Structures are given as C-alpha cells and as structure tokens.
Amino acid sequence: MKIADLITWFEAWANPAWCESWDNCGWQIEPGVLQEKARVLVCLTPTLAVMQEAIALHANLIFAHHPLIFNPLKSLRTGEAIAEMLRLSFSHNIGIYTAHTNFDQVQDGTADVLAQILELKEVTPIVPTQGGLGYGRVGLLEPFLTLQELLAAIQTRLAPPNLIFSPSADLQQTISRVAVLGGSGASYISSVAKTGAQAYLTSDCKFHQFQESRDCNLILIDAGHYATERPACDRLAQKFHSLNLDWVQLSQKDEDFRQFFA
Structure with missing residues (x-):
C-alpha cells in the first residue's frame, strides 16, 4: 500500500477536520513520500530519538499521536529540535503525520x-x-x-x-x-x-x-x-498490520519524559 492510500484510509476513519481549533492534525512534514510503499513507524511523540530509529529501520513514515509542530513557528535554527527533525526528514525522505484530537474521539x-x-x-x-x-x-x-x-x-x-x-x-x-x-x-x-x-x-x-x-x-x-496513551499507539500499529503494509512497527524509542526517584 502506498503512503497516500494509507493516509486516505486513515482519514476516512479519523477525519483530521474533527480536530480542535487549537490542535494541529495531519501532515507535519511531507518530503515527497506519498507514492512510496508505506514503511511506517508508529509512535506517541515524534522526537529525535524516534527519527533516528526510523532512519535505522529504513522507515519512510513516522505516524505519531502528538503533533511535532504545535505552536506557530517563528524561526528555524541549527541546533533546535524541530529544525533538526525537518532536516533529517528531508535528507532521509521520512514523512511525519499526526493524528491527535481526531484520534482521541x-x-x-x-x-x-x-x-x-x-x-x-x-x-x-x-x-x-x-x-x-x-x-x-x-x-x-x-x-x-x-x-x-x-x-x-x-x-x-x-x-x-x-x-x-x-x-x-x-x-x-x-x-x-x-x-x-x-x-x-x-x-x-x-x-x-x-x-x-x-x-x-x-x-x-x-x-x-x-x-x-x-x-x-x-x-x-x-x-x-x-x-x-501509549496503548492506543500499539492498537494503531496492529490496525496497520492488518492492511498488509510493506512494513510497520511500534516505536521502541518513545519516551515518557519523566522519571521518579524511589
């Protein structure tokens, strides 16, 4: 299945038009991958660690729950996380797509x-x-x-x-x-x-x-x-498996961002 067909299938189920006005659902970065066979890495949050994982696994689509771009960007500078994600996305031909409040419903x-x-x-x-x-x-x-x-x-x-x-x-x-x-x-x-x-x-x-x-x-x-929220990402990866994609996997580099001192 091509990435374009996968996104069409998904949006018929969880329409990005349903997302809240403050939200940012849908394509975050699309570097020209729509006609490629889908190799999908599903994650909760698109981070540099997940991007490096996608590169190592030769994925061409990061499908995330949390948006990469949430607030309007005023600039992109070397050393910033979003700027680095953008650079890696285009240099390795990896798209980033987000389903947030539409997927919640x-x-x-x-x-x-x-x-x-x-x-x-x-x-x-x-x-x-x-x-x-x-x-x-x-x-x-x-x-x-x-x-x-x-x-x-x-x-x-x-x-x-x-x-x-x-x-x-x-x-x-x-x-x-x-x-x-x-x-x-x-x-x-x-x-x-x-x-x-x-x-x-x-x-x-x-x-x-x-x-x-x-x-x-x-x-x-x-x-x-x-x-x-992570269990729903696992379920989404299972749904993608049922579509007989070329390759799909749940990210192993998703992060909780918190640690608790015992």
Whole structure:
C-alpha cells in the first residue's frame, strides 16, 4: 500500500477536520513520500530519538499521536529540535503525520482502548461529538471491583511508573462505573461527574484538580500521560498490520519524559 492510500484510509476513519481549533492534525512534514510503499513507524511523540530509529529501520513514515509542530513557528535554527527533525526528514525522505484530537474521539482511539483495557461494558463517550464518537469513555465494570482491585488492575495493565489517586477512607468500597480519558483529561472532571462515574482514570492532574474531583464525589486516578496513551499507539500499529503494509512497527524509542526517584 502506498503512503497516500494509507493516509486516505486513515482519514476516512479519523477525519483530521474533527480536530480542535487549537490542535494541529495531519501532515507535519511531507518530503515527497506519498507514492512510496508505506514503511511506517508508529509512535506517541515524534522526537529525535524516534527519527533516528526510523532512519535505522529504513522507515519512510513516522505516524505519531502528538503533533511535532504545535505552536506557530517563528524561526528555524541549527541546533533546535524541530529544525533538526525537518532536516533529517528531508535528507532521509521520512514523512511525519499526526493524528491527535481526531484520534482521541474514534472507536479504537485513545479513550476507547483504555475502556477496552479495563473491560468496561455499555460504554459511551463522556462528551459526545458526532456519530456516536466523542472524548473519553464511561462504562460499567463487570464484575464490580473494589477501589483497591481497580487500582491494582490499572497498575498491572498500564504499568505506570507512578499512580496517583484521590485520598479515600475506604479502599474496599465497590466501584461499578468508571470513566477514562487518555492524556490530559482534568478539564473534563465536571463532565465526568455528570455521568455518574465513581472513578476517573486520566493524567496530568494538578493539586486543585484533585480537590475539584473530591468535591464532585469523584475518585481521580492519574496514571500519567504516556501510560494512558501509549496503548492506543500499539492498537494503531496492529490496525496497520492488518492492511498488509510493506512494513510497520511500534516505536521502541518513545519516551515518557519523566522519571521518579524511589
């Protein structure tokens, strides 16, 4: 399959026109690879480490969730990361394509994969957008779990380096309804509270957002940005495999950008 055909297939599923006005979905760098057979490296964040990996593996497309170019560029200078990515992209003929908030909304996107990992049933979006799609997912646990069992399941299935959750007097309380949203989802706390969820799994939550969640009688669980979004990248790579591409692989050089001192 040519890269142009792959992008056409993807955009029919996760239309870049659905992305938010502040977002930057679609081609980040297209150095003239559209008619080449697709050799795809899927990643969460396009970094120099991922670019070097793509070069070593002879990939011609980096397919990322996070945009390479997010804010308007005012200049490009030697030694800057984006400038170096641009130079390497053109010198090695490697395109960079991003699916961000459009990928968040779809079936098998970032939130949907989290819901599947927790085996949620009767799943619906936290905030619907169009055609049954939307941001986040909320559903039922079957069987119900205690809060302690839910936290243990998240730790086992997502392997976050640090799991933060709202203080609770009773880890043995029964949890039946859970909401999930991969990446930075604290701005959705009030929307989650309206769904009747007892617990909310997301990331990048600040001190006072835990307070807000407590005041909404919602247990907030922060598993980190990388741990909550990387599984959807794995699922995307699997989807690409099913298309019988010339070559596709999930990046092994994706970075969490954080370390925790034990």
